[in-house]
Amino acid sequence: MMIILxxxxxxxxxxxxxxxxxxxxxxxxxxxxxxxxxxxxxxxKSALKDLNTILKIDSEYNAAVALRAWVNxxxxxxxxxxxxxxxxxxxxLMLKDSYGNRGFLKEIMQxxxxxxxxxxxxxxxxxx
Numbered sequence: 001m002m003i004i005l006x007x008x009x010x011x012x013x014x015x016x017x018x019x020x021x022x023x024x025x026x027x028x029x030x031x032x033x034x035x036x037x038x039x040x041x042x043x044x045k046s047a048l049k050d051l052n053t054i055l056k057i058d059s060e061y062n063a064a065v066a067l068r069a070w071v072n073x074x075x076x077x078x079x080x081x082x083x084x085x086x087x088x089x090x091x092x093l094m095l096k097d098s099y100g101n102r103g104f105l106k107e108i109m110q111x112x113x114x115x116x117x118x119x120x121x122x123x124x125x126x127x128x
Contacts, residue, residue, distance in 0.1 A: 010037040028054050032064055039067065044074045062091060069101065078105045 017034035021027060035050035051068040054061055069084035085102035 008040070010040040013037040014041065026057050028057055028061055028064070032061075032067070035064070035067060035071075039071055039074075042074075044071050047071050048075065060091070062088060066098075069098075073101075073105065078109050081105055 014034055014037040017030045017037065020030040021034070024030070031050045031054045035047040035054070038044075038047035038050065048068065048071050051064050051071060054064040055068070058064075065084050065087055069081045069088070072078070072081035072084065082102050082105050085098040085105070088098040089102070
């Protein structure tokens with residue numbers, strides 16, 4: 001199935017991953033690849049739905065979190081994207097791109113001093 005993605009035939013890829021999901025609807029890898037295909041087709045709402053499904057199955061599936069952050073940016077869901085980047089940072093402090101992307105989004109939101117929107121990190125949420 002990866003050959004389909006290499007050929008950039010995302011419509012066909014999405015259909016193939018949908019067929020695979022009929023057999024196993026909780027197949028995180030098939031959901032992720034279908035979400036990626038939908039993202040490439042600019043069907044961001046459908047991609048987001050697949051990514052949310054993955055994260056209901058496994059909330060720590062970082063590939064889905066990272067892709068969901070990107071999709072949320074495209075949908076201009078900036079607070080949600082910031083939450084996803086914060087989650088990635090909490091998992092691995094070495095994720096430098098997440099720091100940069102989160103800062104970029106806060107700047108877009110005119111929140112350079114983090115006064116307009118503050119999102120507790122997943123670690124902070126666990127402490128509450």
